Amino acid sequence: MQTDWSVVLTFLPQLIAGAKITVQITVIGLLGGLILGTVAGLMRAYGGRVLNAVAFAYVELIRGTPIVVQVMFLYFAMPVLTGLRVDPMSAAVLAIIVNAGAYIAEIVRGAFLSISKGLSEAGLALGLPQWKVLVYILGPLAFRRLIPPLGNQFIVSLKDTSLFIVIGVGELTRTGQEIMAANFRAVEIWTAVAIIYLVLTGTMSVALRMIEKRMRIL
């Protein structure tokens, strides 16, 4: 078997363009997922019966179904149901938001509930309303505990974007697939694709570790 690594160089601009789309989906998706997940997680931890039930249903629905099915639903089934067409990129971003949001909700809930009840009582006993206890006392503590599991979820979500190959988003994996279909250089192209993913996830790991080091976990 002969390999010709120069094809990687030839197609590198295309691969980089794919990687950019991967990063775009991941970053926007995770920002949205973070907001959605925080809201859902707080609803689970502190919401009344109704809010808790709504958040619980959301988390179970998303955790219980594959992300490929979720994105297919968003891209193919939603337009039929609602008459609203979405482009593949939007469907991909939306899928990451909804999917990561469910997992992040559980991470947020766990982080808040892991903080001793005594601290919350100490805040309430000073005469603070519940929301101030959350914002000023529990929030900063929970945030520190969120970082390690959140890093894990960020990496998972980044890799999950490769599944959007099924709706034809031109992200990294799809790009690799297209190049491969034209020149059959499977070893070279998939190696290059894998390395680009490693660089992306590695960068994320390092960044998170740096944040973690800066903050003592209390």
Add this chain to the structure above:
Amino acid sequence: MSIIEFRKTSKHFGDLKVLDEVDLDIDVGEVVVLIGPSGSGKSTLLRCINGLEQISGGDLVMDGISVRAGKKQLRLIRQEAGMVFQQFNLFPQMTALENVAFGPRKVRGASAAEARKQALALLEKVGLREKAGHYPAELSGGQQQRVAIARALAVRPKVMLFDEPTSALDPELKQEVLTVMRQLAQEGMTMVVVTHEMAFAKQVGTRLIFMEHGKISVDGNPRDVIENPPSERLKDFLQHVE
């Protein structure tokens, strides 16, 4: 003039009756020491005063406001009733100074400079001025509890509630906390203290209450009650704590 009034106050946890129609008046300036076997309801009685436990029956009025009046009123009650916990519960992400300044800032709406000045004065009072910049994890248990007392005082409460403030401390660290509490009593602070420190009860307490099965079974002058226990059960209890 009473500042805390229990009116047939009851508290249930499910089927368990923790407080059983308690009637009790506490006057301004009293130092009430609550004792009793575990599960007798003394901590619950204390925690009902500032609404950390919701009462299930009767009424409880603190500084003229019923604990059942609503959320906003409950916050007013809590501003007038400072609490010190067995486990200190200092905010770990804040220095001693920030812990003490937190209440005035976020509850009373004081300016940063004002809150800081007041916090330093309170740390001075509990003998920890030089520890102002330290985090709770860098302080001993006794020091943490003194900071916690300063934190509660910073909101300028009319009453201080102590929930076994020295139970988590080594014997040699208990004294520094008891000293601060004694000083507070001398200044005329109204205090309700759940404790097993009988020496403190005798010296500082103006009233001793012995609880059993969610009821007040003995209520009297600490010295008299400790020296001549009016019931066999109390006699037995005192022998075990001393």
